[in-house]
Amino acid sequence: MTTDGFDRSGESSRSGGPDEDLAWETLDSAVDYSCPGFDVRRDEVRLPGGRETEFHSVDEPGTVVVLPFTPDGDVVLVEEWRQAVGRVNRGLPAGTVEATDGDDLAAAARRELREETGHEAGTTSHLTTVEPANGIANSVHHYFLARGCRPSAEQELDADESIRPVVADYDEFRASVFAGDVRDGRAVLAVSRYEAGE
Structure with a gap:
């Protein structure tokens, strides 16, 4: 099914x-x-x-998206080349749920955060699950909030990933999201959902 x-x-x-x-x-x-x-x-x-x-x-398989905060309240972002739109995109760590993750979506979120940014999450909690484009795709995106994220490892990128991790002031990032300066849909949804629940 x-x-x-x-x-x-x-x-x-x-x-x-x-x-x-x-x-x-x-x-x-x-x-x-x-x-x-x-x-x-x-x-x-x-x-x-x-x-x-x-x-x-x-x-496509399920996807996890992570909104990660450092102990100081900054946000860990990724700057990634997106071939479909021909530019570097500032967004959130995200990736495919793999067979080795089983049903543990939080483990998948922690793994993607570590692989894309080199940060380890202290805690994770489920934020929301959405079907982002169900008119043309069966994609399901599972969003997680990660707190206490600290750099602890090297990136482990896939061969087709060009990603630079950055740590940014969350208030500034939130302002850029609500000003329409952030085009990445996953980042916009995560920040909006997070702010609605605060």
């Missing part, structure tokens, strides 16, 4: 509930293209009115 509510084996998972009049029936599903990090999936679907068509979407 996938996060969109369908069994990719081709059997619809519609249960006759209140949303049945909106649900699409998945007739068949296959991966059209695979690359490191995600697949492009093609579903053959039947729409509520009976018409059959194809729908393509991005299929």
Whole structure:
């Protein structure tokens, strides 16, 4: 079963509930293209009115996103080249949940923080979970708050990562988020959710 509510084996998972009049029936599903990090999936679907068509979407594993604070209250950020937009992006440590993480999402968050920034979290707590682009992807992002983060290791970057960790004043970063100067959606959501809960 996938996060969109369908069994990719081709059997619809519609249960006759209140949303049945909106649900699409998945007739068949296959991966059209695979690359490191995600697949492009093609579903053959039947729409509520009976018409059959194809729908393509991005299929990717779960992701953890970390809003990390140092003991002094500064925030640990990453500056990373983003090829899709052709610029360096200032955002938060984030990465794929790996099979070795099992169901321990907090462990995945601590690992990504360490690998991307060289910082170790003192404590972690779940902030929120969202589907950031569920019109085109089955992505699920799990956000964590990390406190007491201290530099303790060297970065362990993937071969296709160009990342520079930086420690910044949180109030200044928050102001830049709310001023619209930060374009990274994950950073904007994390800071907004954190501020809403304070």
